[in-house]
Amino acid sequence: MKIIKKIEEMRNLCIEHRLKKESIGLVPTMGFLHQGHESLIKKARENNDVVVVSIFVNPTQFGPNEDYENYPRDLERDADICLNLGVDYIFAPIVKDMYPSGYSTFAVPDKKMTDVLCGVSRPGHFRGVCTVLTKLFNIVNPDNAYFGEKDIQQLAIVKRMVKDFNFNINIIGCPIIRESDGLAKSSRNSYLNELERNSATILRKSILKGINLIKDGERKSNIIKDAILNKINSEPMARLDYLEILDFDTFEKVDNISGKILIAIAVYIGNTRLIDNEIIDV
Ligand code: AMP
Numbered sequence: 456m457k458i459i460k461k462i463e464e465m466r467n468l469c470i471e472h473r474l475k476k477e478s479i480g481l482v483p484t485m486g487f488l489h490q491g492h493e494s495l496i497k498k499a500r501e502n503n504d505v506v507v508v509s510i511f512v513n514p515t516q517f518g519p520n521e522d523y524e525n526y527p528r529d530l531e532r533d534a535d536i537c538l539n540l541g542v543d544y545i546f547a548p549i550v551k552d553m554y555p556s557g558y559s560t561f562a563v564p565d566k567k568m569t570d571v572l573c574g575v576s577r578p579g580h581f582r583g584v585c586t587v588l589t590k591l592f593n594i595v596n597p598d599n600a601y602f603g604e605k606d607i608q609q610l611a612i613v614k615r616m617v618k619d620f621n622f623n624i625n626i627i628g629c630p631i632i633r634e635s636d637g638l639a640k641s642s643r644n645s646y647l648n649e650l651e652r653n654s655a656t657i658l659r660k661s662i663l664k665g666i667n668l669i670k671d672g673e674r675k676s677n678i679i680k681d682a683i684l685n686k687i688n689s690e691p692m693a694r695l696d697y698l699e700i701l702d703f704d705t706f707e708k709v710d711n712i713s714g715k716i717l718i719a720i721a722v723y724i725g726n727t728r729l730i731d732n733e734i735i736d737v
Pocket of ligand 1 (some may be wrong): 483484485486490492494496601602603604605606613630631632633639640641642649
C-alpha cells in the first residue's frame with residue numbers, strides 16, 4: 456500500500472492502472488476510520504482491481520462555527536486499517552494543494568436538494584462536499600465510488616451530481632454500520648464523554664419508536680413525528696436539530712406515509728451533532 460500526498464502522482468498512478476484496463480474503486484473519507492468506513496472499503500475491495508481510499512478533512516464543507524480544526528485525525532492508525540483491508544492507495548492530499556490561493560470554483564447542488572435536512576442546518580456544506588468530490592473524481596477517475604447511507608442526503612446529492620455532470624462513475628450506497636447498542640458509527644462519536652455516549656443511544660431508540668408505530672399500522676406523519684420527538688425529549692442531554700419524515704425519492708415532506716419513506720434526524724448530544732436515519736418501505 457502506498458500513501459500518496461501529491462495530486463499529480465495520484466492522477467498518474469490511476470492513469471497507469473486504467474491503461475492496464477484495471478477497474479478502480481474510490482472510497483472518499485475524512486479519516487479517523489471506523490467499521491462504517493471499513494464496510495465501504497471491503498465492498499470496494501471485492502469489486503475492483505485497485506482500491507483508493509481518500510483521507511481529506513475538507514475545509515470547504517465545514518461552516519465557520521463547526522469542528523474543522525478539532526475534527527479527529529490519525530493517519531498512522533488509518534494506514535494500519537487500510538493496509539489490513541488490502542487497500543492499494545491512500546490519497547491524502549494537503550489543503551493548500553487542493554485549494555491553492557486564488558481557488559474560485561465550486562460545484563453547487565440546487566436548492567431543492569439542500570433546503571431540507573442537513574442542508575438547512577449546515578449552509579454551504581453540500582457545496583463543499585460536491586466540490587471536493589468533483590476534484591477527487593477528476594483526479595482518480597474511478598469506475599465505482601462508495602458512500603454510506605448514514606449520510607443519506609449526501610448520497611442522494613452525489614448520485615444526482617454524477618448524473619447531472621455526466622461523470623462515468625457508479626455510485627454505490629452501503630448500509631449503516633452500528634455499535635451493538637444501535638448508535639451509528641461515526642468519527643464524531645469520539646467527542647462524546649461516557650455520559651454523552653450513553654445518551655447518544657436516544658437517536659436509534661427514537662427512530663425505532665417511529666418504526667414500531669409504522670409496523671403497528673400508523674400512517675400519519677405528525678403522529679409518528681410526535682412519538683419520535685417525545686422519545687428524544689425524554690433524554691435530558693439531547694437537543695433536536697431536525698426531525699423529518701420524507702418521501703425517499705423526492706425528499707418532499709409527506710403527511711400520510713406510503714411507499715419508500717425516509718425518517719431522518721439530527722440531534723445534539725452536548726456539543727456534538729449526530730445524525731441517523733432509516734429508509735422504510737411502507
Ligand atoms: P466521513 O469520513 O464521515 O466523511 O465518511 C466517509 C464515508 O463513510 C461516507 O460515505 C459516510 O456515509 C460513510 N460512513 C460513515 N459512517 C458510516 C456508518 N456508520 N455506516 C456506513 N457508512 C458510514
